[in-house]
Every structure is written in C-alpha cells, then in structure tokens.
Amino acid sequence: MKWRWAASCWPTSNAVQPASREGQAPFYEPGLDDLLAKHTAAGNLRFTCSYAEAADFADVHVLAVGTPALPGSGGYDLAQLHAAVRRLAPGLNDGALIIGKSTVPVGASEALRTVLHRYSRPGADVRLVWSPEFLRGSCAVEGTLRPDRIVLGVAAGDTTSQAVFRAVHAQILDTGCPLLVTDPPTAELAKGAANAFLATKISFINAMAELCEAAGADVHQLVAVLGHDDRIGRRGMSPGLGFGGGCLPKDLHGFIARAEELGLGRAVSILREADAINLRRRERLVYLARELCGGGLSGRRIGVWSASFKPGTDDIRDSPALAVADALHRAAAEVTVHDPMAVGNARTAFPHLHYTGDPTDAATGAELLLHLTEWPEYREIDPAELHRRIATPTVIDGRGTLAVERWRSAGWTYRALGSP
Known part of the structure; x- marks a missing residue:
C-alpha cells in the first residue's frame, strides 16, 4: 500500500517550494531538516501543490491543514480544512482513507465527511477518521516517531479503516505505543x-x-x-x-x-x-x-x-x-x-x-x-x-x-x- 503524508499549503504553495527545492523546512524545528534532506535525496519524499496528483498517488492521505482562530470569536476557522477536502475528494481512488490530524472543534469531522462524500466520485468508497496530533514545538520529530499515545476516532464497526490505520502506524505501534480507539x-x-x-x-x-x-x-x-x-x-x-x-x-x-x-x-x-x-x-x-x-x-x-x-x-x-x-x-x-x-x-x-x-x-x-x-x-x-x-x-x-x-x-x- 502506498502512503502519502499530505501537508496542505492551502491557499498558497509558499511553504512547499523551499522544502521541495532544498530539502529544508520554512521554519526551525530540531531534526526536521535532516529528515527532509535525507528522504528527499533518497526519493522517498516529494512535494506537490496539485491535489489531483496527491489524490491519484496514494491510498492514505494525512490531512494536516491549519485551523486558525476566527477573528473576534475565538472559534476555529475551518475554511482551509473544508477547501482541502473539497479539492482532494474528486480525485480519490476507491477505498481511499483520509486521516484528519488538524485541531478542530467537536463535530467537525462529521461535517467534513459530508463534504467528502458530496465531492467524491459517484459510488467511490472513501472514508475519513480522526487522529489528533499532540506534538509540541521544538520536539515534534521525537513526538512523531515516539509518541506517548496515538488516538484514533473511527465510526463504530468500521474495521476496514482501523486495519488500514494500524498498518500505516505498524512500526510505531510495534514499539508498544498505546493506540486508543474512540468514537x-x-x-x-x-x-x-x-x-x-x-x-x-x-x-x-x-x-x-x-x-x-x-x-x-x-x-x-x-x-x-x-x-x-x-x-x-x-x-x-x-x-x-x-x-x-x-x-x-x-x-x-x-x-x-x-x-x-x-x-x-x-x-x-x-x-x-x-x-x-x-x-x-x-x-x-x-x-x-x-x-x-x-x-x-x-x-x-x-x-x-x-x-x-x-x-x-x-x-x-x-x-x-x-x-x-x-x-x-x-x-x-x-x-x-x-x-x-x-x-x-x-x-x-x-x-x-x-x-x-x-x-x-x-x-x-x-x-x-x-x-x-x-x-x-x-x-x-x-x-x-x-x-x-x-x-x-x-x-x-x-x-x-x-x-x-x-x-x-x-x-x-x-x-x-x-x-x-
């Protein structure tokens, strides 16, 4: 199974270009540039601003889009998240799984699931689960490779998504990292x-x-x-x-x-x-x-x-x-x-x-x-x-x-x- 870590740069590609061209992140995070340089040079990691290319390339998509604060209210602005799902959905392969990582208010994934099914190909079996990240700035690489827990929010009875999720995270789970499956x-x-x-x-x-x-x-x-x-x-x-x-x-x-x-x-x-x-x-x-x-x-x-x-x-x-x-x-x-x-x-x-x-x-x-x-x-x-x-x-x-x-x-x- 192919796996793509999808870090959307909606609505611009400014964050993608430096990493793609130089193997460097546009911000400082200890250890990240070394990983980018290593895997871009080896051909294991590449970048694109094309949702169609990303959708066609992979069966698993990790959605890590920013959810900034709404001016005045303190709530989350989900516009970028909805836009990313809307643009990714039409090109998704049958059986594709989206893993949401963004920080969202409770109830957001149900609305995104509606967007996903509205814009996907007719009859396509596409799924969305939620797995929030608990990373901390200045130790995000360590937190990704050796997390203290992984949370998976999945609909009851969706064993297919659970199986795919476990396969994607098998190397981490094999170290003993707990997987907490919730609604x-x-x-x-x-x-x-x-x-x-x-x-x-x-x-x-x-x-x-x-x-x-x-x-x-x-x-x-x-x-x-x-x-x-x-x-x-x-x-x-x-x-x-x-x-x-x-x-x-x-x-x-x-x-x-x-x-x-x-x-x-x-x-x-x-x-x-x-x-x-x-x-x-x-x-x-x-x-x-x-x-x-x-x-x-x-x-x-x-x-x-x-x-x-x-x-x-x-x-x-x-x-x-x-x-x-x-x-x-x-x-x-x-x-x-x-x-x-x-x-x-x-x-x-x-x-x-x-x-x-x-x-x-x-x-x-x-x-x-x-x-x-x-x-x-x-x-x-x-x-x-x-x-x-x-x-x-x-x-x-x-x-x-x-x-x-x-x-x-x-x-x-x-x-x-x-x-x-």
Whole structure:
C-alpha cells in the first residue's frame, strides 16, 4: 500500500517550494531538516501543490491543514480544512482513507465527511477518521516517531479503516505505543481537552505565584512540595511568565468557544480564568520592570532574552517575551532583544524594537535585563562577566531557571515571578 503524508499549503504553495527545492523546512524545528534532506535525496519524499496528483498517488492521505482562530470569536476557522477536502475528494481512488490530524472543534469531522462524500466520485468508497496530533514545538520529530499515545476516532464497526490505520502506524505501534480507539467526537475533543488542562495547570501555579509574592513565599519551593504528590505531578507545572505560541492559547479559546456554542459556557468558566491569569503574568512582569527602574520606564535601556514563545523554536506567535518587550517599548523604554533563532521573525513582526545576535550585547549598557524564554544558552552565560557590561546589574528571571545564587553572588539584584 502506498502512503502519502499530505501537508496542505492551502491557499498558497509558499511553504512547499523551499522544502521541495532544498530539502529544508520554512521554519526551525530540531531534526526536521535532516529528515527532509535525507528522504528527499533518497526519493522517498516529494512535494506537490496539485491535489489531483496527491489524490491519484496514494491510498492514505494525512490531512494536516491549519485551523486558525476566527477573528473576534475565538472559534476555529475551518475554511482551509473544508477547501482541502473539497479539492482532494474528486480525485480519490476507491477505498481511499483520509486521516484528519488538524485541531478542530467537536463535530467537525462529521461535517467534513459530508463534504467528502458530496465531492467524491459517484459510488467511490472513501472514508475519513480522526487522529489528533499532540506534538509540541521544538520536539515534534521525537513526538512523531515516539509518541506517548496515538488516538484514533473511527465510526463504530468500521474495521476496514482501523486495519488500514494500524498498518500505516505498524512500526510505531510495534514499539508498544498505546493506540486508543474512540468514537470521532471523543477524538476531536482530545487535543483541545489536553491543551485546556495544560493551560489550566500552568495558570494554577502562576496564581499560586501571585499569592507567594504577596505573602513572601517562594513558588518554586511550593512546586517542589506539590510535585511529590503523584496525583499532581511536577511536569508541566512551571511558574513564570506563562504560556504562548500558536496552539495552547488558540486551542484554549477554541475549546471555550465551542462549549459556549453547545450552551455549556459555565462548564468552561475555569478556562476563562486560566486565560486571564496567563495574560496577567505579562502585566505583572512589566509592573515589576517599572518598579525596578525606579517607577518609570521612559528612556530606560532594557535588554530582553528572548523573542520566541518557548526555547528550541523560531515561533513567535503570541510570544509572552515579545508581548512584554512591546509593552516596554510603548512605555518609551529603549528595548534590545536577543534570541538564538527567532530574531528574523521578530524583526518582521515588531520592526520598531532593536535586535542583536549576541546576548551580551543586549545587556551592554542596560539598566535592566529580562530573561523571558528559557533557552539553555542563557544559563551558560557567566553573570560575573556580564556584570562588567551592564549599567545596572539587575535581572528579572521570568522563567525561574537561572541559577539564582550564582547571579546574586556575582553582584546582581535578582528577581523572579513568585519568589522573594
């Protein structure tokens, strides 16, 4: 059986061309370029912008189309997804299977199934199942090859689709990866529910950070205490500036929007508060920066580490770090931003900020240094050496990952969200 991983670039082909021509992705993801180069050179992977060619080539199609937020509502915009199915359907071979991977609101696959059957060839046996991806930026290759679970949402009694799906994923399933077979609505809910829980867990500990700051307690010590309870767990409970990116905030808003459409707005009120807590962390960091600058930000020189929403990626979508940097700029501060990978994207989106390719340059002559994304490179910088370059040795550790005693012993005033 032939298998094609279909990553639609609807409505343009801009993302396909660089990968097709050079074996490189148009974004940074560790390990991805090596895989692209290896398999394009071997002829095992090729790219096309033709739906007809893709439909004729394969019996299995993986649909990984973006579902951006609808402006104003927070819901999912499924236009690209519907367009991809509509254009793929007429050329599908009899017996073809579409595996949906996109993050969608519950009920979306049933509507897509209607589109698929409306535009497919008369009498063609074509099927659609849903298998949400749970990938995380900066470790997506590992998450694809060695996932912690695979979810398959399939109609009751559809053993044919199950068999094809298992055959496609046989190499991964043979390693012991669990396959959880559900009905389609449960599979659609799985990704949004997972991200909603993660967002709530992060916002919970950041709410505790607010209490710690007011009470003189240390949220990082509190995390250590809570993490020993196996019902709670330490993983994912990282106090600091909060979450951002292209998935977690969007999926949180989309999950809330769909619940409200179903008349269950009260059931997700906790998620609205999780979102509010998350945004408050950015305001709190700006407030703390103003406090450490003597009550005013105008004309103050501030260095910012970094621009991406998390380490290991050049993704700046809803970056808490850039949101803080932009707020400081709007308060008339002079802001210089460094990032190991995302300076190019940041400069395009925020051209009014200053940028540098050297983290020490961001601190040189500054009156305040902000550590806002926990790239490992920043932990390796010698604070004693940096002390000689900064005008005022004061740092706000927005992620709580710098070695606090090392920085303080080097003469720095060290502050972290949720810590004394």
